[in-house]
Amino acid sequence: MRVLFSAVPAYGHLLPLAPLIEAALADGHEVAVMTHEELRPAVTGELAPGVRMLPAGPSPMEFVGEAARRTGTDPLRPTPVAVGELFGATRLDLGAAESLDRARDWEPDAVVAESYDTIGPLIAATLGIPWHEAGIGPGRPAETVEMIEGTAARYYREAGLSPVAATSYLDPWPAALQDPDWSSEVPVLPMRGRAHRRPEGASAPQRGFTHPDRTGVLVTLGTIFSDPEVLTEFVTAVSHHPLNLRVTLGMALESGANAERADEVSDSGAEIHYVPFAPLEDLLTGTNLVVGAGGSGTVLGALCRGIPLVLCPQGADQPINAIRAEAAGVAVVVESPAEITGAIEKVLSDPSYAQRAQAVAAEIASRPAPGEVLRALLGEREPVA
Known part of the structure; x- marks a missing residue:
């Protein structure tokens, strides 16, 4: 056909x-x-x-x-x-x-x-x-x-x-x-x-971290909502913790000056890697928590891997996705990037978020x-x- x-x-x-x-x-x-x-x-x-x-x-x-x-x-x-x-x-x-x-x-x-x-x-x-x-x-x-x-x-x-x-x-x-x-x-x-992945053999491995045993966090605003100032606010909030951070630049930033953001280490010791667009499946490897705006692909991809989320919706369908994720107990939703630091502490200290995310992953797999x-x-x- x-x-x-x-x-x-x-x-x-x-x-x-x-x-x-x-x-x-x-x-x-x-x-x-x-x-x-x-x-x-x-x-x-x-x-x-x-x-x-x-x-x-x-x-x-x-x-x-x-x-x-x-x-x-x-x-x-x-x-x-x-x-x-x-x-x-x-x-x-x-x-x-x-x-x-x-x-x-x-x-x-x-x-x-x-x-x-x-x-x-x-x-x-x-x-x-x-x-x-x-x-x-x-x-x-x-x-x-x-x-x-x-x-x-x-x-x-x-x-x-x-x-x-x-x-x-x-x-x-x-x-x-x-x-x-x-x-x-x-x-x-x-x-x-499933999380998006490229055809077999088409993906490249992500760079490793200096301390691979640390908690890994993916920070992503998706492909559309990539405002440089908002992204900076997200990164600042997450980097208060000594974590391994992968931060996606999104499609809008890749063609601008922010495409050249250099990897850095925050005052807390967080190691930050900025990455261009890549399949979510690759970015989730070694990730324990996703911090994002709440696009459907990000939410579904994270939950396919049993990964809980912290969501700060920016527009489009993101508020609806965030409401449903919070109701399911797999995410904490905040209204501004300033609240992300506390939300991360909540998710990482309460094992129920990961447990519920893993239960959702099992349902998806079935x-x-x-x-x-x-x-x-x-x-x-x-x-x-």
């Missing part, structure tokens, strides 16, 4: 599809990824070899900027109405025509679209093929779904189309962190999540592997030779 994966042009939306893409290729299917050209490095470097890139749609700056113009809000800290406009009407207005042209040329048999993508479902409705929704975090709140579908509905009406419901929902999010009020209108297929889930959703048709 030809399976088209469609994602909003952002690492946090594309990379969660990697396990399914890898499984589809392993089963002999043809695979293409549709997202903006700017994500080509992620497609070629972070996904399994053999993926075809179908560049289409607006760039991240184009559709985020246009949504901000339409709503007058900060797209990184949006209201529900702005979320609907961002992922619904704006993205379809700017990218649907080009995306449909590329999809018609490639002729997919099925579409897998991540939860915030509206291009994939449109392609499925236009071509009359099934599509499946792939979760990238907790199930979307009903209000968010209504806002996105409401703004997208105008585009469907003008195109003379009717939206088509997903055939299934692929859920990698641990049950303990799911909103108890969330439900899906389509069948839910639980799936084993779920069906992505390959099993993929075979179930694609049915009995034989893969291509």
Whole structure:
């Protein structure tokens, strides 16, 4: 079969599809990824070899900027109405025509679209093929779904189309962190999540620490929220303890002056290594605690390894993820970087946080592997030779 994966042009939306893409290729299917050209490095470097890139749609700056113009809000800290406009009407207005042209040329048999993508479902409705929704975090709140579908509905009406419901929902999010009020209108297929990793042999080992027996902490704001001043505040708060720190620079900092931040040792003796973008799986090796903003990939990846967290949300879906992680007893959530120092002490001195994180890891590990889930959703048709 030809399976088209469609994602909003952002690492946090594309990379969660990697396990399914890898499984589809392993089963002999043809695979293409549709997202903006700017994500080509992620497609070629972070996904399994053999993926075809179908560049289409607006760039991240184009559709985020246009949504901000339409709503007058900060797209990184949006209201529900702005979320609907961002992922619904704006993205379809700017990218649907080009995306449909590329999809018609490639002729997919099925579409897998991540939860915030509206291009994939449109392609499925236009071509009359099934599509499946792939979760990238907790199930979307009903209000968010209504806002996105409401703004997208105008585009469907003008195109003379009717939206088509997903055939299934692929859920990698641990049950303990799911909103108890969330439900899906389509069948839910639980799936084993994992921290992002590169194809075999593509990752490089991280630098070692002078005192490898110390507690290891990963400090990360993710790929989007990489404000230099905020990152400095996080590092300052964490480095009050004599720990081994790996600090990710994020995508925004890598191209700026802060990309050259030098490793250092704090007054407390904390050894600080600054690292460019790398797969979370590599960064979690030797890590006992994650301090971050609370992106879905960071939270899920840490919990796959049974690692507790200290979270200081900055925007987007991070406040929701933080609330669910705190409710599950696997994280302490703070409102400002100044509170991180005390939160670290709390998590490291109370073994219940690590115990609960390990219980969540066991639940994740018990779920069906992505390959099993993929075979179930694609049915009995034989893969291509």
